Amino acid sequence: MLKEIIQPENLAYKKTELMTDTVLSYCPGCGHGTIHRLMMDVIEELDAWEDTIGVAPVGCSVLAYEFMNVDMQQAAHGRAPAVATGIKRCWPDKLVFTYQGDGDLAAIGTAETIHAINRGENIVIVFVNNGIYGMTGGQMAPTTLPNMKSSTSPYGRDVDMMGAPLKITELISQLPGAYYVTRQAVHTPAHVRKTKKAIKKAFQNQIDKKGGVSFVEVVSNCNSGWKMTPVQSNEWMVDNMFPFYPLGDIKVDGELVTK
Amino acid sequence: MGELKLMKGNEAVAEAAIRVGTDAYFGYPITPQSEIIEYLMAEKPHERTGMVVLQAESEVAAINMVYGAAGAGKKVMTSSSSPGISLKQEGISYMAGAELPCVLVNVVRGGPGLGTIQPSQADYFQSVKGGGHGDYKMIVLAPASVQEMYDFVETSYDLAFQYRTPVLILTDGVIGQMMEKVEVSEQKPRWTDEEIAKNTPWATFGKKKDRERNIITSLDLDSARMEQHNHHLMRKYEEIKEKEVRFEKINCEDADYLLVAYGSSARISQKAIDLCAEKGIKVGLLRPITLFPFPEKEINEMADKVKGILSVEMNAGQMVEDILLAVKGKVPVEHFGRMGGIIHSPQEVVEALEQKIIGG
Amino acid sequence: MAKIKGAIVVDVERCKGCEVCVGACPTNVIGMADNVNGKGYHFAYMADADACIGCTNCAIVCPDGVITVYKKKMTA
Numbered sequence: 001m002l003k004e005i006i007q008p009e010n011l012a013y014k015k016t017e018l019m020t021d022t023v024l025s026y027c028p029g030c031g032h033g034t035i036h037r038l039m040m041d042v043i044e045e046l047d048a049w050e051d052t053i054g055v056a057p058v059g060c061s062v063l064a065y066e067f068m069n070v071d072m073q074q075a076a077h078g079r080a081p082a083v084a085t086g087i088k089r090c091w092p093d094k095l096v097f098t099y100q101g102d103g104d105l106a107a108i109g110t111a112e113t114i115h116a117i118n119r120g121e122n123i124v125i126v127f128v129n130n131g132i133y134g135m136t137g138g139q140m141a142p143t144t145l146p147n148m149k150s151s152t153s154p155y156g157r158d159v160d161m162m163g164a165p166l167k168i169t170e171l172i173s174q175l176p177g178a179y180y181v182t183r184q185a186v187h188t189p190a191h192v193r194k195t196k197k198a199i200k201k202a203f204q205n206q207i208d209k210k211g212g213v214s215f216v217e218v219v220s221n222c223n224s225g226w227k228m229t230p231v232q233s234n235e236w237m238v239d240n241m242f243p244f245y246p247l248g249d250i251k252v253d254g255e256l257v258t259k
Numbered sequence: 260m261g262e263l264k265l266m267k268g269n270e271a272v273a274e275a276a277i278r279v280g281t282d283a284y285f286g287y288p289i290t291p292q293s294e295i296i297e298y299l300m301a302e303k304p305h306e307r308t309g310m311v312v313l314q315a316e317s318e319v320a321a322i323n324m325v326y327g328a329a330g331a332g333k334k335v336m337t338s339s340s341s342p343g344i345s346l347k348q349e350g351i352s353y354m355a356g357a358e359l360p361c362v363l364v365n366v367v368r369g370g371p372g373l374g375t376i377q378p379s380q381a382d383y384f385q386s387v388k389g390g391g392h393g394d395y396k397m398i399v400l401a402p403a404s405v406q407e408m409y410d411f412v413e414t415s416y417d418l419a420f421q422y423r424t425p426v427l428i429l430t431d432g433v434i435g436q437m438m439e440k441v442e443v444s445e446q447k448p449r450w451t452d453e454e455i456a457k458n459t460p461w462a463t464f465g466k467k468k469d470r471e472r473n474i475i476t477s478l479d480l481d482s483a484r485m486e487q488h489n490h491h492l493m494r495k496y497e498e499i500k501e502k503e504v505r506f507e508k509i510n511c512e513d514a515d516y517l518l519v520a521y522g523s524s525a526r527i528s529q530k531a532i533d534l535c536a537e538k539g540i541k542v543g544l545l546r547p548i549t550l551f552p553f554p555e556k557e558i559n560e561m562a563d564k565v566k567g568i569l570s571v572e573m574n575a576g577q578m579v580e581d582i583l584l585a586v587k588g589k590v591p592v593e594h595f596g597r598m599g600g601i602i603h604s605p606q607e608v609v610e611a612l613e614q615k616i617i618g619g
Numbered sequence: 620m621a622k623i624k625g626a627i628v629v630d631v632e633r634c635k636g637c638e639v640c641v642g643a644c645p646t647n648v649i650g651m652a653d654n655v656n657g658k659g660y661h662f663a664y665m666a667d668a669d670a671c672i673g674c675t676n677c678a679i680v681c682p683d684g685v686i687t688v689y690k691k692k693m694t695a
């Protein structure tokens with residue numbers, strides 16, 4: 001019976017070949033792998049893989065170029081939007097994206113993020129927000145929630161000392177150069193499908209030269225940094241991250257979404 | 260003879276950038292080199308050649324735009340002055356590690372810190388010893404005239420792409436700001452997409468179906484492979500040391516004493532050796548044109564012929580250390596130089612030679 | 620009546636045992652093996668093969684892309 005079903009003509013889903021066969025360096029259950037695959041799915045569906053150049057950040061996804069089977073550059077910490085600017089200005093007809101975490105994009109790279117968006121660079125920025133520095137061992141990020149514990153806020157983030165978590169996505173949505181700004185997640189099949197649509201819209205905007213950055217935030221888990229099982233971390237994310245970082249479109253076609 | 264123009268050194272760099280077919284310039288204003296980006300913006304190179312000129316939000320962003328464009332196979336450059344070059348060091352280290360070609364210009368001002376906007380040669384160490392983190396070098400060219408400011412742009416691109424390395428034009432506020440006659444070259448077209456594919460097959464401009472993806476990175480978490488990469492870089496620098504040393508010798512044939520100086524300091528030293536000749540002292544000048552690779556062999560050979568060597572630099576004594584290494588103790592080597600943006604006079608150089616070398 | 624039957628193939632050696640697929644399955648097909656793979660992870664497998672409808676939910680939430688899904692319309 002199973003043999004009858006498992007036949008090439010019955011194939012319903014298989015990982016895209018734009019993901020390499022290299023084993024992902026991410027922890028079990030980490031959303032990075034899902035987001036990588038969605039991006040490569042989209043590039044494949046848009047038949048754009050010969051014209052795509054990606055920029056990997058510093059952080060857990062520093063090795064994104066090992067997994068995404070397109071031309072890739074690895075940028076210095078926080079500088080991916082500047083690197084992408086350099087590529088896109090010289091190759092305006094190519095598809096250029098950055099893939100960045102919250103430490104990279106919202107702390108050390110805040111200036112590059114804001115100015116690339118303010119210039120309206122016609123690029124896609126995928127921003128993975130898990131509220132922590134994963135790669136370096138779970139330190140506090142600009143997006144770490146109030147009272148949330150990390151290795152550099154072992155008693156919880158004290159907002160009197162460290163300030164409130166930075167809602168960089170809402171912040172950049174105010175800039176005229178931001179054309180499409182959305183916040184998504186990938187912890188359930190329904191959310192995965194919505195995120196894929198968002199990523200596809202972002203790349204389609206770039207192809208159509210809509211004039212501005214398409215910015216997709218994905219709120220994700222960090223079970224190692226949060227010290228939970230993968231499934232627990234997804235539940236914790238729903239209960240704690242989503243109230244502070246609500247999902248949904250923030251700006252569509254250059255217009256802020258009013259709720 | 261080509262067309263002659265009267266230009267500032269900074270303008271010559273900018274005009275050369277356009278005429279040699281630069282694809283992009285990314286910069287950030289800082290005295291005394293802002294004329295480079297100002298000239299480029301005014302010239303509308305986008306209309307002349309299709310060249311991109313962009314004012315970045317910082318030196319840090321500018322060098323990373325250079326990284327991106329260079330990694331995508333383009334001829335790209337940036338310029339700054341000392342504090343701004345310090346900010347760019349991270350990006351330069353990444354480019355050296357990822358083996359990306361680019362042209363950098365440092366119009367040096369006095370330091371440390373914010374220092375002064377007046378000329379200096381105090382960035383010698385930073386330029387020739389690496390500058391940023393990790394084991395690397397870059398080729399450093401030191402122009403001594405506005406014509407060389409112009410000519411060295413193309414030379415730098417040639418070297419940058421031949422060796423896949425950043426190349427630095429190390430100059431200062433004197434050369435950057437002074438006006439001289441320049442013979443400019445004919446406009447060269449920028450590389451076509453086909454030429455880019457041929458000249459930079461390693462670059463990221465889209466993975467065609469017939470090749471593996473290209474990756475621009477300086478990272479390798481495997482220490483054994485990383486050491487191999489370091490060895491590869493060291494072999495490249497050895498080849499550069501073997502093949503690319505450039506220098507100029509003036510009145511060295513029967514000299515009793517030798518001045519070693521580069522850039523604007525070499526111009527002053529040239530006047531100083533004339534003053535010495537009037538006094539009956541036979542002094543030669545060796546002007547390194549490449550500071551890395553350093554003309555160590557030639558200086559070592561000169562040490563067999565002269566009684567002493569004076570390193571003349573607008574700093575506290577930096578190149579003198581490389582001269583000492585080259586001379587290997589054969590003859591006395593001393594340093595003379597002013598700092599803080601003060602330019603020494605030829606008479607001061609002669610006095611220093613008399614006191615530190617001839618009388619010493 | 621035609622019935623959709625599905626099946627999944629797990630790349631056992633690449634599975635990291637995160638269990639995200641387990642909760643994503645609407646028909647409770649997936650379980651975690653008692654055995655471990657070469658990396659020491661309890662890997663996902665079809666514990667209730669008959670229940671699979673080939674919806675692909677497990678495959679699209681799998682962070683490591685280790686699940687391939689097949690689907691066939693059964694006429695019997």
